[in-house]
Amino acid sequence: MDEWKKKNIRTLTFKELQTYFETIGEKKFRVKQVWEWLWQKHAHNFDEMTNLSKELRQTLSDTFSLQAIRLDVSQYSSDGTIKTRFKTHDNHLTEGVLIPVDNLPTGQAGRQTACVSSQIGCSLSCKFCATGYMERKRNLEFDEIYDEVVLLNLMAEKTYGKKLTNIVFMGMGEPLLNYKNVLKAIERITANDGLAMSARRITVSTAGVAKMIKQLGDDGVRFNLALSLHAANDAKRNEIMPINETNNIAALIEALNYFHQKTGNDITFEYILFKGVNDSMQDADDLIKIYKQVPVHLVNIIEYNPIDAADFTKPDKDATQKFMDYLANHRVNVRLRISRGKDIDAACGQLANKVSIPVATSQLV
Numbered sequence: 001m002d003e004w005k006k007k008n009i010r011t012l013t014f015k016e017l018q019t020y021f022e023t024i025g026e027k028k029f030r031v032k033q034v035w036e037w038l039w040q041k042h043a044h045n046f047d048e049m050t051n052l053s054k055e056l057r058q059t060l061s062d063t064f065s066l067q068a069i070r071l072d073v074s075q076y077s078s079d080g081t082i083k084t085r086f087k088t089h090d091n092h093l094t095e096g097v098l099i100p101v102d103n104l105p106t107g108q109a110g111r112q113t114a115c116v117s118s119q120i121g122c123s124l125s126c127k128f129c130a131t132g133y134m135e136r137k138r139n140l141e142f143d144e145i146y147d148e149v150v151l152l153n154l155m156a157e158k159t160y161g162k163k164l165t166n167i168v169f170m171g172m173g174e175p176l177l178n179y180k181n182v183l184k185a186i187e188r189i190t191a192n193d194g195l196a197m198s199a200r201r202i203t204v205s206t207a208g209v210a211k212m213i214k215q216l217g218d219d220g221v222r223f224n225l226a227l228s229l230h231a232a233n234d235a236k237r238n239e240i241m242p243i244n245e246t247n248n249i250a251a252l253i254e255a256l257n258y259f260h261q262k263t264g265n266d267i268t269f270e271y272i273l274f275k276g277v278n279d280s281m282q283d284a285d286d287l288i289k290i291y292k293q294v295p296v297h298l299v300n301i302i303e304y305n306p307i308d309a310a311d312f313t314k315p316d317k318d319a320t321q322k323f324m325d326y327l328a329n330h331r332v333n334v335r336l337r338i339s340r341g342k343d344i345d346a347a348c349g350q351l352a353n354k355v356s357i358p359v360a361t362s363q364l365v
């Protein structure tokens, strides 16, 4: 029997697993044991479930599949960032990044942020993004997204002695085009019998799928939302983000207001500065106009990180500062987000399953 045609055990609810155990005449407490292996101990196969009898492990293995993702290779940046390539059960590759920050300029305690992927490749073809030049192979399943977080959490503990504090869905793929799996993964990440992390520490970033932003509002989600704006008028945004042709800025403004009315959650704008493309004072004025129409908590100005496939460049420090000062003088809450992990192609927009320097095969799992 093809193992992957068996039902994925992690698609079962606790109740369904209970019912299954009743039908095979197993004791109730076994369900909890198996559940822990699945959601807290990150078992890769049934043989690892050593507190179960050999017979029960065999029965489970004959009936179900367990499609955990595994660490493939990790690359370590000189700034402490770790990029990790994951391999799925069907041999696709995807990436996640661990970004440690010791101290924040605000004096707040440091962070361990995991940047995770939601799809293998991406269909949206943003012109500045390495993932956008890859073919979209498939969505990641909710348990695979969950595994990324678990593995990056283990890595944070092992390397820096601290658990993850924040999660951003800013890796490969458009999270809102894999809506159900992303929401289900977040449900498991925040569940007490999962990783018990606060939804307030999670940010989902979208290139702008208006209908699904509204859906997030209707579903009353508790996590925060970031819009990858990157250009503040439709003509320019159409050029660099083709999704804008069907989800224009007016539609996004409406959807974001709806999301905020329904949830009250934070909204951030992400804005990568490209020299000669979106860094003029007219662009800043356009951005201010949008800012005034949406309850935006923060505008993150992001340094552009070069990729092989595109020939954008970043403005110099003075031009960046001038752009930010102009925004700040117009009462925009603006911050410069320094890119991390550039030397290993782990920075924003650079994820493309590329391994460019000596790497370590992980020993974690």
Ligand code: SF4
Pocket (backbone or CB within 6 Å): 122, 123, 124, 125, 126, 129, 130, 131, 132, 133, 171, 172, 173, 174, 207, 228
């Ligand atoms: S920026 Fe995001 S949505 Fe756009 S191509 Fe890259 S991964 Fe896809």
